[in-house]
Amino acid sequence: MNDDHAAVQAAMAAAAQATGGMLYPELAAQSDESVVKEGRRLDHAEGTSHPIRPPSEPQPRGARVRGNRRVSQSEAANRFIAATQHEKMHDERLWDLRQKRDRVMHRIPEWEELRSLASAIKEHTLTHLDEYLDQFEANARSNGIHVHWARDGAEHNRIVHNILRDRGATSLIKSKSMLTEECGFRDYMASVGVKVIETDLGERIQQLDNEDPSHVVVPAVHKLRTDVAQVFAKTLGTDPGNSDVHYLAEAQREATRPLILKADAGMTGANFVVAETGTFVVCTNEGNADLSANVPQLHIASIGIEKIIPRLEHLAVFVRLLSRSALGSPMTQYTSHFRGPRAGGEMHVVLVDNGRSKRLGMEEFWTSLKCIRCGACMNTCPVYRRSGGLSYGATYSGPIGLIIDPTFNRHKYSALPFSSTLNGSCTNVCPVKINIHEQIAAWRKVMAENHELPLMKKSAMKAAGILLAHPTLYRAAIASADVALNVLPRFAIYNRLNAWGRHREVPHAPHQTFHSWYRKNRGTQ
Amino acid sequence: MSSRDDILGAVRANLPKLVRPLPWVPMFDDAEPTSLLAAFRESLIDMGGDFLDAPPGEDPLQPIRQRLADAKVVCSATPEVPGNRSLSDVHVPQDLADVDIGVVRAAFAVAETGSICLTDGNLGVNALGYLSQHLIVLLDPADIVVNLHHAYQRPEFRQGSYATFHTGPSATADIEGVLIHGAQGARSLTVVPVPRL
Numbered sequence: 097m098n099d100d101h102a103a104v105q106a107a108m109a110a111a112a113q114a115t116g117g118m119l120y121p122e123l124a125a126q127s128d129e130s131v132v133k134e135g136r137r138l139d140h141a142e143g144t145s146h147p148i149r150p151p152s153e154p155q156p157r158g159a160r161v162r163g164n165r166r167v168s169q170s171e172a173a174n175r176f177i178a179a180t181q182h183e184k185m186h187d188e189r190l191w192d193l194r195q196k197r198d199r200v201m202h203r204i205p206e207w208e209e210l211r212s213l214a215s216a217i218k219e220h221t222l223t224h225l226d227e228y229l230d231q232f233e234a235n236a237r238s239n240g241i242h243v244h245w246a247r248d249g250a251e252h253n254r255i256v257h258n259i260l261r262d263r264g265a266t267s268l269i270k271s272k273s274m275l276t277e278e279c280g281f282r283d284y285m286a287s288v289g290v291k292v293i294e295t296d297l298g299e300r301i302q303q304l305d306n307e308d309p310s311h312v313v314v315p316a317v318h319k320l321r322t323d324v325a326q327v328f329a330k331t332l333g334t335d336p337g338n339s340d341v342h343y344l345a346e347a348q349r350e351a352t353r354p355l356i357l358k359a360d361a362g363m364t365g366a367n368f369v370v371a372e373t374g375t376f377v378v379c380t381n382e383g384n385a386d387l388s389a390n391v392p393q394l395h396i397a398s399i400g401i402e403k404i405i406p407r408l409e410h411l412a413v414f415v416r417l418l419s420r421s422a423l424g425s426p427m428t429q430y431t432s433h434f435r436g437p438r439a440g441g442e443m444h445v446v447l448v449d450n451g452r453s454k455r456l457g458m459e460e461f462w463t464s465l466k467c468i469r470c471g472a473c474m475n476t477c478p479v480y481r482r483s484g485g486l487s488y489g490a491t492y493s494g495p496i497g498l499i500i501d502p503t504f505n506r507h508k509y510s511a512l513p514f515s516s517t518l519n520g521s522c523t524n525v526c527p528v529k530i531n532i533h534e535q536i537a538a539w540r541k542v543m544a545e546n547h548e549l550p551l552m553k554k555s556a557m558k559a560a561g562i563l564l565a566h567p568t569l570y571r572a573a574i575a576s577a578d579v580a581l582n583v584l585p586r587f588a589i590y591n592r593l594n595a596w597g598r599h600r601e602v603p604h605a606p607h608q609t610f611h612s613w614y615r616k617n618r619g620t621q
Numbered sequence: 622m623s624s625r626d627d628i629l630g631a632v633r634a635n636l637p638k639l640v641r642p643l644p645w646v647p648m649f650d651d652a653e654p655t656s657l658l659a660a661f662r663e664s665l666i667d668m669g670g671d672f673l674d675a676p677p678g679e680d681p682l683q684p685i686r687q688r689l690a691d692a693k694v695v696c697s698a699t700p701e702v703p704g705n706r707s708l709s710d711v712h713v714p715q716d717l718a719d720v721d722i723g724v725v726r727a728a729f730a731v732a733e734t735g736s737i738c739l740t741d742g743n744l745g746v747n748a749l750g751y752l753s754q755h756l757i758v759l760l761d762p763a764d765i766v767v768n769l770h771h772a773y774q775r776p777e778f779r780q781g782s783y784a785t786f787h788t789g790p791s792a793t794a795d796i797e798g799v800l801i802h803g804a805q806g807a808r809s810l811t812v813v814p815v816p817r818l
Binding site for chain 1: 623633664797807
């Protein structure tokens with residue numbers, strides 16, 4: 097009896113510890129699939145801090161993107177939310193990354209100082225961008241790197257194609273790069289007959305499923321293991337009934353290895369570029385960028401011009417912040433510094449503008465160029481966590497996407513700045529201190545001034561504008577709305593016209609407005 | 622006009638007219654741990670690495686001798702471990718495709734993160750660090766710096782064409798956050814403290 101009681105208590109304590117801090121304790125897994133060393137359960141890289149395992153469910157797909165038409169994030173988000181297991185798992189995993197980030201942050205007393213330094217270094221570099229680009233180019237050239245410049249995505253793709261064609265290369269292994277996503281690189285290469293193989297597991301899953309990455313760091317975070325099992329069964333010939341994660345990852349390793357060994361060329365992006373040494377730095381957890389760079393004879397790196405920093409000593413600041421902010425892991429498993437081609441190898445760098453120089457001139461938005469693509473703003477965002485990255489229908493999703501995407505196409509992405517609660521959490525976690533939520537608000541203003549507001553918002557804003565400009569009218573409206581909220585039947589409050597009532601309970605209205613309370617209690621006015 | 626001139630011209634025309642001085646970066650080394658080796662070991666284990674040290678006074682390579690003897694192909698870039706695949710027989714990186722264990726000497730290590738630094742000189746052929754199924758790294762305990770600020774003061778980043786931090790083995794958790802070692806690169810990384818010859 098006593099033993100039973102103790103055993104039950106121990107099991108309950110273990111369960112409480114295992115699910116501590118979980119948003120959805122019902123997702124807690126019975127068995128733990130993570131690695132244990134010296135009695136420690138490991139959760140480095142993008143590993144979860146708890147064993148979790150949701151039931152399977154068909155995968156919801158992303159936003160409907162049609163030419164230049166305005167993308168509706170909320171339409172796709174509604175479908176994601178309707179897929180309950182996907183929504184919960186997505187929310188749980190990203191919130192877990194946010195909590196892991198907080199834990200490693202607390203272990204570094206100088207964390208806030210590092211953020212301030214990172215912001216200051218980036219702002220200095222961006223205000224001297226021409227000089228540092230010039231310096232990097234000269235140093236890289238003297239190290240034996242071929243440096244190319246591309247005004248936009250199309251020019252980038254042509255440059256890479258020419259390099260490959262001149263060397264008879266028809267297959268390319270590459271590591272994950274948001275820049276090549278911007279450039280529509282894979283589609284272009286397919287059209288000219290070059291076979292591109294993504295080597296990051298998440299990115300490979302997305303490539304095989306013909307989907308864009310849904311997150312800048314964890315590209316397939318919106319998928320469940322059963323979704324991956326289906327994709328691999330169709331494309332790699334794995335057992336469709338086997339969704340064991342170790343089995344799936346191993347199958348992918350075995351399938352990709354021969355492609356890596358046979359590839360004619362390798363491509364990487366870059367996380368940082370150091371002007372004083374002509375070095376570029378690539379961070380991965382899988383080692384796939386190093387395979388792409390070090391196995392084929394030819395290495396091409398595609399790099400956005402904003403990635404530059406002045407000196408090696410500055411690199412320490414950014415490397416310390418990057419993986420901690422992204423995944424709550426102290427460092428990526430691999431942080432590689434390329435200063436020139438290896439013996440017998442050939443190395444090319446393509447420096448890409450693609451709208452960055454224009455963004456530099458936008459008074460309210462130029463500091464978005466400080467972004468180091470860690471994804472911390474996405475992991476903390478309540479809208480992103482519950483709607484999935486593909487709902488944004490754009491290269492960049494989440495809070496950073498809301499302020500970058502409209503610089504590529506103001507009309508198509510005009511609704512995106514409204515996919516935010518403006519709670520400011522993104523700004524608080526940003527390792528380079530971009531005022532993300534303020535820029536989101538500023539974009540809303542730009543959209544309104546450019547007549548890019550969606551129709552429903554426009555009529556609501558117009559009505560609000562009239563009310564807010566007329567104090568008497570406003571007070572009467574508020575008082576009657578409060579009364580109405582308390583007496584109206586549910587269907588009148590929770591309907592399609594009230595977006596605020598769609599997924600939440602509208603708060604109880606006070607019996608008295610502040611204005612009437614003030615008039616009664618604090619004299620005349 | 623060339624793309625280069627176009628881009629640099631556009632950058633110059635759009636430079637924010639603001640004064641933003643370059644800040645001085647401290648070394649953040651006030652609270653140095655009493656043992657750099659112990660701190661390094663802790664960080665390494667958390668990142669999925671292994672640390673194998675022999676009892677004091679014994680052969681420091683003893684903990685890995687059996688593994689080396691059991692492996693089919695061992696390629697070593699160190700004089701301490703002979704191996705059975707000579708780097709001089711490796712003409713292209715693909716020749717390393719069947720290596721079971723690669724053995725390298727670390728240039729130095731970082732206590733803060735549990736990272737070891739490998740240069741192209743340490744690796745002999747860069748791909749040895751990634752095509753090998755398992756990696757064994759010899760580290761002189763005297764070669765540990767406290768943090769990344771100290772690491773980037775080292776000469777390795779100003780010489781040679783390649784320097785990399787390995788912090789544990791290849792890892793992924795891209796599927797449902799389940800941590801897996803050996804996503805694409807080495808399945809394990811074992812650090813053995815061995816003073817330089």
